[in-house]
Amino acid sequence: xxxxxxxxxxxxxxxxxxxxxxxxxxxxxxxxxxxxxxLPVPASLMYAVKANGNPSVLAALASSCDGLxxxxxxxxxxxxxxxxxxxxxxxxxxxxxxxxxxLDAGVQINAESVHELHxxxxxxPGVEVVLRxxxxxxxxxxxxxxxxxxxxxxVDSSLLRAxxxxxxxRIIGFHLHAVSNNLDGxxxxxxxxxxxxxxxxxxxxxxVVNVGGGFGVDYLSDASMDLTPLSSxxxxxxxxLIFEPGRYLAADAGWYAAEVIDVKTTHGRTxxxxxxxxxxxxxxxxxxxxxxxxxxxxxxxxHPYPRPSVSDTPVDAVGELxxxxxxxxxxxxxxxxxxGDVLVFGRTGAYGWDISHHDxxxxxPPDFVIV
Ligand SMILES: *Cc1c(COP(=O)(O)O)cnc(C)c1O
Numbered sequence: 001x002x003x004x005x006x007x008x009x010x011x012x013x014x015x016x017x018x019x020x021x022x023x024x025x026x027x028x029x030x031x032x033x034x035x036x037x038x039l040p041v042p043a044s045l046m047y048a049v050k051a052n053g054n055p056s057v058l059a060a061l062a063s064s065c066d067g068l069x070x071x072x073x074x075x076x077x078x079x080x081x082x083x084x085x086x087x088x089x090x091x092x093x094x095x096x097x098x099x100x101x102x103l104d105a106g107v108q109i110n111a112e113s114v115h116e117l118h119x120x121x122x123x124x125p126g127v128e129v130v131l132r133x134x135x136x137x138x139x140x141x142x143x144x145x146x147x148x149x150x151x152x153x154x155v156d157s158s159l160l161r162a163x164x165x166x167x168x169x170r171i172i173g174f175h176l177h178a179v180s181n182n183l184d185g186x187x188x189x190x191x192x193x194x195x196x197x198x199x200x201x202x203x204x205x206x207x208v209v210n211v212g213g214g215f216g217v218d219y220l221s222d223a224s225m226d227l228t229p230l231s232s233x234x235x236x237x238x239x240x241l242i243f244e245p246g247r248y249l250a251a252d253a254g255w256y257a258a259e260v261i262d263v264k265t266t267h268g269r270t271x272x273x274x275x276x277x278x279x280x281x282x283x284x285x286x287x288x289x290x291x292x293x294x295x296x297x298x299x300x301x302x303h304p305y306p307r308p309s310v311s312d313t314p315v316d317a318v319g320e321l322x323x324x325x326x327x328x329x330x331x332x333x334x335x336x337x338x339x340g341d342v343l344v345f346g347r348t349g350a351y352g353w354d355i356s357h358h359d360x361x362x363x364x365p366p367d368f369v370i371v
């Protein structure tokens with residue numbers, strides 16, 4: 001994926017060596033608009049803050065979505081500062097302090113266990129909550145499955161009756177987030193329809209059915225999940241159907257750029273060694289794939305000594321950390337790469353900076369540029 005001209009312009013104006021995330025707030029807003037057009041009507045669109053909690057990203061998405069989904073007290077604070085119209089709060093290990101902060105702020109809580117229901121009832125008797133359920137047989141294909149399999153998320157469906165019987169809380173619906181990075185839109189629509197059918201079959205007359213996020217992007221190509229099958233999902237009257245995607249809203253609005261400090265070949269492999277690496281963008285190392293990049297040529301070379309350069313060859317894009325695991329991409333063919341050029345990695349607006357181990361080796365953080 002080539003960066004658009006305004007992103008290239010922003011990168012060209014940065015101090016050298018370039019090391020930056022560029023977040024494009026116009027792209028965020030237009031993506032949210034596209035998602036909204038494809039969702040069933042009526043539905044609520046919330047953005048999952050954990051994908052990218054940068055305040056400017058949150059401000060853009062807080063205004064273009066119906067609300068924000070948070071999973072910690074820290075995210076709750078950010079979401080409120082961003083002006084979220086509505087907030088829902090999930091997570092398997094909420095502390096009493098986090099629950100109280102959320103309850104005080106009028107946030108909708110997705111309770112994840114029978115024990116948590118008891119705790120909420122004790123903290124705020126009579127409060128309405130949504131119950132997260134890990135249903136049997138509800139698995140979807142994707143990079144992470146969170147339901148229909150053993151996970152710490154939600155109550156096992158065999159405990160549904162026990163959960164519904166907890167005194168002191170009113171369960172008004174279900175949270176059924178099931179997967180991350182699903183690429184099959186038809187399967188996703190079928191999952192949503194099944195989630196609605198199941199929720200109505202529980203006998204509680206649900207006012208909320210939250211089907212979570214999980215809309216996927218394919219990091220190895222330009223493809224994303226086709227959302228159009230979702231628009232034909234029929235929403236039962238009186239049900240607030242909530243979607244809370246993270247990756248799909250934020251991925252394409254982020255660009256990670258890192259300048260090539262050195263180019264070298266050892267034992268037959270060629271490396272472009274970057275001012276940057278997996279401590280800024282951990283996703284390819286965490287998931288074990290090669291994240292594509294484009295070379296942004298920088299022609300100036302003010303130095304008297306020779307410029308390291310290779311042409312028409314596969315290179316590994318590696319970072320500045322002192323570990324052989326600091327690899328963003330292996331074996332990508334380049335027509336040319338030189339020290340001083342900048343590698344630009346697209347689709348890095350979600351689960352990029354936010355999931356990375358920033359302090360390992362204590363290099364300076366990247367610049368954050370908002371366009
Ligand atoms: C992570 C998460 C999301 C967002 O998932 P994406 O795959 O980024 O769309 C939504 N809801 C919950 C409960 C989550 O944990």
